[in-house]
Amino acid sequence: MEEEDVELFENEMLSSEDSCREAQEAGKSMLEKIMRHLRWIDAHIDVGAELLERLQPPADGKISIRWARRSGRIVPQPVMWKITKIGKQGIKKGAPNWRYERLGLDRLVNKLRKTKGFEDTHEETKLVMGMVVDLLERRRQIMPRIYDNNRIAATTIFGHEDPVTNIALQLNRLNRTIPERKWEVILAQHEERIATKKAAAKAAAKAAVIAAAKKAMAPT
Structure with a gap:
């Protein structure tokens, strides 16, 4: 190989290394941006979860958002609380025992109770639950793409920032105005x-x- 060819080859190698390094840095930057966005969504899921606790009585049929482990990850999980007075041996107990049933996102708002103590705050609860479901759905869409740093994934995730911002603003406003009961x-x-x-x-x-x-x- 001629000296000129060697120099050209070395320059091409250096150029390729620079391109790889730039791609890695861009990928890292995009991943960090996605993670910040995810943490921001999670923070407002927590705001919505707190509002749901505030708006619903501690009674049979209450729906909450719990963070639970699934497939090695901690994820937000909607649950419906049930009360039973039957113990493990089938003997009735004086104090109620609480258990919960995991729920999916499909028609979750329609599963909210509207009687037996839930009626006074039902409309506010529906509003908050609708926003929480929206955030949960957006989170679910982000997770499979979290390590996909291409432009399409970024557009898919960050193309919806304005709706998420509006939801966050509404939840924060409700958090300031809805009293403890x-x-x-x-x-x-x-x-x-x-x-x-x-x-x-x-x-x-x-x-x-x-x-x-x-x-x-x-x-x-």
């Missing part, structure tokens, strides 16, 4: 109203029976 007091008042209605209905039914009996016994 004393659910024990609210639920007690709710049960008292139900008991009053039942007692009134029972009294009315009894009065109707007495009235019917008197009418039947009256001389014609």
